[in-house]
Amino acid sequence: MAFETILVETRGKVGLITLNRPQALNALNSALLGEVNQALDAFEADDGIGCIVITGSEKAFAAGADIKEMASLTYPHTYMADFFSGWEKVSGRRKPMIAAVAGFALGGGCEFAMMCDFIIAADNAKFGQPEIKLGVMPGMGGTQRLTRLIGKAKAMEMCLTGRMMGAEEAERSGLVARVVPVADLLDEAMKTAQTVASMSLPIAMMTKETINRADEVSLAEGIRFERRLFHAMFATADQKEGMAAFVEKRAADFKNR
């Protein structure tokens, strides 16, 4: 597949998408959204892919939704086109997705990173929701996901002032899983993704689904959901293999069954 705004490759069991609009600091326009979804469709359909990594450049993961594309939009258009709803397809993916973020992750860039299952950040990463300076607010889930990840006080401060948060503060606040030197970012993210991809894919997918439930339902409902899928895992060959491998002191060889 030939893409204009992203680069796509497969390394072992990991699918890698690199945002590639350097002239616009990877601003997220509608062409890029379409191509990301096309690439994700292909990775989700490929049984050989167990984890997906999304990254940008050293300077910018993405500096936001494309302001030049949005500037002249009208309310009737955004409403009728359900503008930005295509991002729900991205956030609804079932395979594990890791964002590897260096440089600016602003506005929609920060929101895109938060749609992934976790973020590994370079030490030069800068996160922010500066939409208020443009006369709007986050429109791709930022008000909800940022608040769940870092709490109301910091989410309010960031969305109401537009200030950026550095990598160290982002790790301390729970926005990112880990910070690594910028030169090591892709290697570290790929290594982490290979680890995830070496597990049983159905088990990893059920784990992702169950953790995401925590944002949707009460604790009691979430625990019930967890227990149901936990029980279901005993119907898989991979549970038998994983536990047999432990007892026999060897590496597990999961078959995604």
Ligand code: HXC
């Ligand atoms: C379109 C963008 C862009 C964006 C940068 N560019 N961000 N184009 N949309 N979001 C373009 C610039 O216009 C410029 O193109 C080129 O990328 C390089 O950017 P510079 O500003 O020259 O770089 P620098 O001085 O290093 O500043 C970097 C920056 C700044 C601090 C990240 O670019 C910036 O503030 N960008 C906007 C960040 C932002 O507001 N994001 C939120 C967008 S709204 P030219 O052609 O001039 O060289 C959003 C969600 C909206 O994401 C949801 C509500 C509906």
